[in-house]
Amino acid sequence: MRRRPEASASPNNEPSKADRKDLDQPLQSQAEARGRLSYTSVLLNIGKCLLLIIIIPPFLNYASLQREGQMLLPKDGQIVDVGLGQKMHLLCKGQGKPVVILDGPTGTSSDIWVHVQESVATLTKVCTYDRMGLGFSKRLMQNESTGTEKVWGMSTTGRMVDDLHRLLQAAGIAKPFILVGSELGAFNSRFYSHIHDVHVSDLVLIDPIPEDIFEEDQWKQHWYGKLLPSLQARQFSAATGLSRMLIILGVIEPTIKGENVLEDVIQRQKYLLSNPAHQSSAVDEHYFLNESAAQVRDITKFKPLSSRTSVTVIIGDSFDEQIPEDLNQMVAKLQKKFLEESYPSANHIHIKGADWRMIYKKPSAISQHLRRLLNQRQAKQQSE
Structure with missing residues (x-):
């Protein structure tokens, strides 16, 4: 009976190549499985980190905004029910007549007037307010409001003037008053003075925007091609909580700062920089400025x-020192034209080294002229 031949063995009892191949395959499979597991684990960890980055900053920002909205409301400010389900923030300081009403540039809160208001309030009552959606004037959802946006459109001068009129009526502001408007606020002040002329004794326009500026393609390209996208990016940054992180890191700083700026004013600015509702309304005001x-x-x-209303125009060396010189020259030319046509007898005041930011960068120059106007008006009232 023949014996079956045995498998040949390599010298020194080492396994053959075929045996080594059979042994290596499970080891290789295990290494690949471990590699896949490690890769999946890394992806999961990255996903968790991204999820935390996406979710936590907006959540923390929202929680902080809810707390700060109550804490940072100016102690002298009041939330006035203006009807139509709307409430607006009004801040008045000082006593006396005529009352001075201050209306700020596009997308700004009433804090922009902090220096001017403090100075002029030593002579009379001075009031600032937040337009609907800005600062502490909360804008209602579109389907909740029955206001005049159905007539004028939201975030347009017509709507803002209607809001302001109802605010001053509800707050019982004495008439006639001095109405001061800067940039978009100048649009609003002009509109208000033409409609409610018996309520306005004096109209003061600071760096007013020419009505036909948006007929210039170069200006439209700047406004809608550069400025508006930057504001939309700021709105997105506020909504994602990124703005708050950048403020903490010192990358974003408040506009109004300095040794003589109160801490609560600085904190309010940080609050509004982080507030997507405020930033959204600022974007809307810029977007609809052409319609205004x-x-x-x-x-x-x-x-x-009315011929009874005096007009004062305050202008700096440029409209906006941060835009190209050719645009500033264009604005100056159009300003001169519309002022000659609309207010030929206006008193013109020039402030050197200033642009529209003069209301917080050179507030003493603004206050000086307002105080002079007040002295003249008060002397006239006493003589009568």
């Missing part, structure tokens, strides 16, 4: 300003 300009142009043609 058309409304002002139409109303001034339809109803000229």
